[in-house]
Amino acid sequence: MGLAREMxxxxxxxxxxxxxxxxxxxxxxxxxxTMQRALSGERRELAIFDPDQAGGRVVGRLATKGLAxxxxxxxxxxxxxxxxxxxxxxxxxxxxxxxAPVGSVIQCQTVDTRxxxxxxxxxxxxxxxxxxxxxxxxxxxxxxxxxxxxxxAAHVRRLEALRRAGIVERLSEGxxxxxxxxxxxxxxxxxxxxxxxxxEILSHQSLKEQTRVIGATWLDRELASGGSRFAPQGFGxxxxxxxxxxxxxxxxxxxxxxxxxxxxxxxDFLTTLRDRELADVGTAxxxxxxxxxxxxxxxxRISGVYRRSMTLASGRFAMLDDGMGFSLVPWAPVIEKRLGxxxxxxxxGANANWEIGKQLSR
Numbered sequence: 001m002g003l004a005r006e007m008x009x010x011x012x013x014x015x016x017x018x019x020x021x022x023x024x025x026x027x028x029x030x031x032x033x034t035m036q037r038a039l040s041g042e043r044r045e046l047a048i049f050d051p052d053q054a055g056g057r058v059v060g061r062l063a064t065k066g067l068a069x070x071x072x073x074x075x076x077x078x079x080x081x082x083x084x085x086x087x088x089x090x091x092x093x094x095x096x097x098x099x100a101p102v103g104s105v106i107q108c109q110t111v112d113t114r115x116x117x118x119x120x121x122x123x124x125x126x127x128x129x130x131x132x133x134x135x136x137x138x139x140x141x142x143x144x145x146x147x148x149x150x151x152x153a154a155h156v157r158r159l160e161a162l163r164r165a166g167i168v169e170r171l172s173e174g175x176x177x178x179x180x181x182x183x184x185x186x187x188x189x190x191x192x193x194x195x196x197x198x199x200e201i202l203s204h205q206s207l208k209e210q211t212r213v214i215g216a217t218w219l220d221r222e223l224a225s226g227g228s229r230f231a232p233q234g235f236g237x238x239x240x241x242x243x244x245x246x247x248x249x250x251x252x253x254x255x256x257x258x259x260x261x262x263x264x265x266x267x268d269f270l271t272t273l274r275d276r277e278l279a280d281v282g283t284a285x286x287x288x289x290x291x292x293x294x295x296x297x298x299x300x301r302i303s304g305v306y307r308r309s310m311t312l313a314s315g316r317f318a319m320l321d322d323g324m325g326f327s328l329v330p331w332a333p334v335i336e337k338r339l340g341x342x343x344x345x346x347x348x349g350a351n352a353n354w355e356i357g358k359q360l361s362r
Contacts, residue, residue: 031088038064038078044086044234049079049108051090051196056110058087059202060235062100077199079108082239084231092195099311103206105218108199116158117186124178131156131174150353158186165189204311207242212249215277215313216270216350219246223263224270274314274350278328281312285319285326292325296347302327303344306335320345 003018015021028048035046049058060081068074068090075094079087089108091097100106123134131152138148159176162168167185169177179185203210203218210217219242230236247263250256255269266272275295282293296302304320309331316331320343329345330352338356345352 034064034066034076035078035086035088039080039086042080042234044080045084047085047087049087049089049197051110056197057107058083058089058109059107060087060105061207061238062097062102062104062106064102065094065097065100074195077106077108079106080235082230082236084234084236086234089197089199091197091199093193093198096199096201099204100201101204104201105203105205105207106199107202108197111187111190111194111196111198113183113187114158114190116155117183120155120159120176120178121182124176124182127177127180128171129159129176129178150348162186162189203313204316205313207238210313211242211245213277213313214253214273214280216274216315217246217313219243220250220270220273223247223250224265271350277312277314278317281310281317282326282328289326291321294322294325294327296327296329296345296352298347298349300347301344302329302347302352303342305340305342306338308339309336318345 003015003021004012005015007013031048032046035044050056058079058081060079060083063078063080063086065075065077068076075091075097077089077091077097079089081087087108091108097106119134120129123129123137134152134155135145135148138151139145143151159168159170159178162182162185163170163176167179167189168182171177205213205217207219210219219239222239223243223246230239232240247256250265250269251258255266255272257264278295279293282295285291286293302320302322304322304326307319307321307326309316309318310328317328318331318335320327320329329347330350332352332354334356335343335354344355346355
């Protein structure tokens with residue numbers, strides 16, 4: 001192992017750092033055994049996710065999760081990846097995966113620089129960022145005024161968070177002083193807040209559950225994007241089989257058809273699947289509560305008391321009750337502490353902007 005050398009009869013010298021090297025080897029052995037147990041004997045190439053790898057990302061089935069050590073709140077997740085390998089990922093913030101069941105599809109990604117920080121840095125002149133100037137630039141690129149204002153509002157929310165961290169300064173309404181290294185400081189702030197690796201639930205449902213359910217699933221989004229990035233072995237092969245089953249189901253539902261070997265998806269099939277699921281769930285809730293289901297439409301402003309959230313095939317939704325009826329609106333983490341309170345959302349396609357105080361949060 002190269003960790004010691006013989007100095008003479010019965011005399012040995014340990015190499016510098018031998019103890020830490022042996023400790024790391026022991027930890028690696030523990031990790032490998034944990035991964036093998038989680039995979040229940042399935043053969044996989046094993047890998048330990050490196051958070052220092054720029055753009056590092058792994059998508060796959062959550063095989064198991066637990067505490068990485070007994071001295072901190074760090075959590076580990078073992079991800080049976082679409083690349084055919086199993087990955088051991090350490091997360092500083094376990095919150096995103098607290099509601100993720102084993103078998104769900106998740107994504108773990110190295111925290112990288114934010115597009116909003118890059119946009120602010122490139123728009124600022126001599127360290128000054130102007131909201132009005134940014135809106136004008138977006139409109140000059142043919143972005144409609146409401147969309148341009150909404151895009152910049154998202155940047156302002158980010159700047160408010162960075163202001164509280166002491167990174168930027170608000171000079172007056174619509175004007176900010178930003179440092180030359182805003183992008184790097186923003187990334188460091190994110191890493192300090194959520195750790196080196198960010199986790200996200202792509203689907204609470206297993207592959208089998210997704211193949212024949214009414215709703216816009218992760219499999220549907222993969223079909224829409226081409227679905228060609230999966231390894232021919234391991235979980236990647238399982239996903240390819242599930243995509244074939246899902247394609248046949250969509251054909252049965254009149255949402256796709258075959259053109260030779262090519263699958264042709266119906267226009268807006270994701271919206272159709274989501275609307276069908278929400279209609280079914282809304283009908284069931286209306287019968288249970290006696291309230292009228294009021295379907296949310298794009299551009300609509302919806303206010304009501306946040307009664308509960310529910311996890312569907314199409315994602316997580318919040319139930320807003322205005323006293324006369326209720327609407328199902330795409331959920332966001334920012335509203336969870338507002339349970340039982342009156343809040344407002346503005347529908348934007350398949351998403352919602354939530355009004356928290358005077359700010360919009362997505």
